[in-house]
Amino acid sequence: MSDGVRLNKRVAEDVPCSRSEAEAYILGGWVSVDGVVVEEPGARVGHDRRIALLPGATAMPIAPVTIVVHKPAGVEVSAALIDPAQQEGKQRFLKHHLHKLELVAPLEKSASGLVVFTQDYRVLRKFREDAPEQEIIVEVAGTISEGGLQQLNQGMKVSWQNETRLRFATKIATPGLIDRLCRDVGLRVLAQKRIRIGRLPMSSLPPARWRYLTPVERF
Template sequence: MTDPVRLSKRLIELVGCSRREAELFIEGGWVTVDGVVIDEPQFKVDKQAVALMPGARAEKPEAVTLLLNVPVGMSAEAALQLVSPASLSAEHSAGTRPLKGHFLRQEAISTLQANASGLMVFSQDWKVLRKLTDDRSKIEQEYVVEVDGQMAPHGLNRLNHGLMHKGKELPKVKASWQNETRLRFAMKNPQPGVIAQLCEAVGLKILSMRRIRVGGVSIGKVPEGQWRYMTDKEKF
């Protein structure tokens, strides 16, 4: 009888690599135990079949950005708890393999309007973090807002050209009707509460609102409470 050993130790014995290389192979999702990918170097193995996949690279996994369709009223901290391999959108599960390292050191960026649902962005990629921080005033966000009430005369025109409300100048936005009860708002770096103020200024009450896009990145058909990876082709 032999005692179970760390997966990293077994891999070293198997392929003759260094300890650091073994850890990188495992954390990168290149090692299987009885045919199942295991990405934890400390995982204990006994007589299971351990294998290194063809083309394996001893490199630190690339930083990833996660796009979550968050339910209404959820803080970033609570929303991050929803993100796991089990909540990856089935329609977007092909391609990138979820690894334990993908869920570490994720930072929430580009906060939602109060009482809004929809796209929330988490990233461990410094380039994405810097882009959404340094260029926030240039990046357009889009919300779909369910409203109730009768819009004031020329209300849509007023929204698109700027208006005063309770002595405060509100910004110009791109506003249009999606249908009889839903408005689309597109604006750069919306300040907290500004969409509610805009709607109130033209006689409308918000029933719900959902962010669907930040820059060139859309939440798409991801179900509420689920997430997907941002692809290399997408740009904020």
């Protein structure tokens, strides 16, 4: 598609509609070129190509999305985790959903668990102004120092789950913090898994899979 005219121009002429409506159709995944959906308004198409709108096509603006990922341990946090082949649920994936997507809950490479990306300014504001509590399960080795649990409980809630597992509940979980806090009380972190952010549990989301936040879910 290196020659020809821009797809949004062809759609505007063929439907017919305004150029902005044509772009909305394309970004919304409603336009096919010779039977293949194309989501780039600037794609070049020849005059002999067949342009069609899919059933149910709408030029309504695309609502911002929030995406929840179960990050495996040892994997860097990036939008590359959002592979369409790894999606859970039935909401239509659009390339536009990756546009201006921001990470709002960082997680260090060695840890696993919930990671959140969003386009929604309301979610961004929530995390920036009143970050939700995070629940993190931490596997540790070593012997905790005397008074170590009380020390860990300064500014967060920490409790033993069993002899080698701690539960952290905190609004402050910057990468590296839990490792440092545990090291200060004689413990070595073996693994971390974030299982909840605010009111959102990881639930049954499998490792390396992702899904869209539903309209009824809140942090």
